[in-house]
Amino acid sequence: MALHPRHVVRHAMIAALAGSTRAGASVESARVRPFAERNLPSISVDTPSETIDRDSIDGGPRILTRTIEVTVDCFVRISDGLADELDAFALEVEQAIDVELAKGHEMLGGGIEDLIYTGSETTRTNDGTVEIGVIRITYEVTYRRGAPAEYAEHDDLERVHTRYNLGGVQAPADESADEIVVGG
Amino acid sequence: MGFRAHMSIVDRAAGHVLGETVQYTPSGGETISVAGVFDRSATVAQLQDPGVTTARPMLFVRADQLPGDPDVDDPRIVAGGVSYRLAEPARLDGAGGVMLILHEVV
Numbered sequence: 001m002a003l004h005p006r007h008v009v010r011h012a013m014i015a016a017l018a019g020s021t022r023a024g025a026s027v028e029s030a031r032v033r034p035f036a037e038r039n040l041p042s043i044s045v046d047t048p049s050e051t052i053d054r055d056s057i058d059g060g061p062r063i064l065t066r067t068i069e070v071t072v073d074c075f076v077r078i079s080d081g082l083a084d085e086l087d088a089f090a091l092e093v094e095q096a097i098d099v100e101l102a103k104g105h106e107m108l109g110g111g112i113e114d115l116i117y118t119g120s121e122t123t124r125t126n127d128g129t130v131e132i133g134v135i136r137i138t139y140e141v142t143y144r145r146g147a148p149a150e151y152a153e154h155d156d157l158e159r160v161h162t163r164y165n166l167g168g169v170q171a172p173a174d175e176s177a178d179e180i181v182v183g184g
Numbered sequence: 185m186g187f188r189a190h191m192s193i194v195d196r197a198a199g200h201v202l203g204e205t206v207q208y209t210p211s212g213g214e215t216i217s218v219a220g221v222f223d224r225s226a227t228v229a230q231l232q233d234p235g236v237t238t239a240r241p242m243l244f245v246r247a248d249q250l251p252g253d254p255d256v257d258d259p260r261i262v263a264g265g266v267s268y269r270l271a272e273p274a275r276l277d278g279a280g281g282v283m284l285i286l287h288e289v290v
Contacts, residue, residue: 034228037238044234073232079290125229126271128238129288134231 005111006047009068009141012108013045013097020096022089023074037128041076041089062147065113070139077132082124086135090120093137114142157182191279195246204264206243208250210257220245222263241268241286247276254284261286 010029018027026042035042053065074089076082094117100107101115108115118140124133160180165172202221209215221244229236243261251257254274261268261284268286275283 031234034235034237037229037236040236046233075231075236077236077290079287123231125231126287127227127229127240128236129224129241130290131287132229132231132236132238136232 005066005143005145006050006068009070009108009112009143010045010047012100013070013072013139016100016108017043017045017072017093017096020099021074021092022076035075037077037130037132040132041074043075043093044073046071046073056144063144064147065142065144068141068143069118070141072137072139073134074137075132075134077128077130079130082131082133083122086122086124086133090135090137097139108141112141112143114140116140116142188279191277191281192246195244195279195281199244199246207262208245209260209262210251211259213251213257216251218245218249220249241288243268243284243286245282245284247280247282250282254282260289 014027014029017023018025021027021041021043023041023043026039028042028044030046031044035044047068047070049069051067051069053067056063056065072093074086074093076085076089078085097115097117105112116139118138120135120137122133122135124131158181160182162176162178162180164176198221199219203219204222205217206220206222207215208218222241223244224239224241227238227240229238241263243263254270258270267289269289271285271287275285277283
């Protein structure tokens with residue numbers, strides 16, 4: 001069964017991050033259960049939304065330009081200096097993703113047009129056995145996909161024949177006729 | 185007997201029954217033993233999704249057992265073999281009790 005591009009992108013991001021940051025192998029896909037504090041630092045990668053470029057609706061066959069929002073939530077615990085720890089964690093994530101970017105068209109397993117860092121947001125709390133914080137790093141991944149995904153194969157357009165009848169009352173012999181050759 | 189006096193009696197009784205001895209060391213001072221009620225209740229820190237399960241260490245002591253103001257002393261407290269420091273300013277209950285919210289010293 002084919003996988004949705006969101007699935008492919010999410011797991012490609014996980015593969016790019018696993019072992020490349022202080023979270024080690026603790027990089028999970030769209031985790032729902034809370035992390036245990038003792039298991040931090042950890043990362044949860046999610047793809048919460050996807051949008052299309054409205055300008056890509058026109059044209060045929062219709063090829064939509066789609067953008068997936070990818071969130072990388074980096075959780076950490078520390079006795080002191082939480083802001084510095086989160087910034088260092090974020091730098092490791094960005095450097096790991098830079099390695100993917102350097103792969104060009106092969107990044108995230110291929111089929112991706114662009115991968116852009118769009119921002120980050122930090123949340124911290126005192127409500128733990130130590131200070132706990134998370135920095136959410138957000139990326140946008142753009143790809144193109146047919147709508148429907150696969151078109152049946154058609155012959156190339158080579159020749160257009162037109163006839164025009166003024167008011168629909170002209171005799172066929174009096175109609176305007178044109179032969180337009182498209183192909184070479 | 186007023187409410188505060190009753191609270192004081194209850195606090196001392198609770199300390200005897202539920203309390204344990206912890207080590208309290210003011211910054212630059214001598215370590216003393218203090219009887220207090222130590223708790224480490226589980227909680228979930230709601231940080232983005234999915235959050236983090238953690239615990240909230242806290243110690244209730246009688247203020248008259250302490251050598252000074254905890255907010256000034258910046259104490260290290262050892263309970264159950266784990267070292268803690270204050271996570272936030274001490275909470276006075278107005279009846280002679282002090283709740284200390286703690287963080288582990290990692």
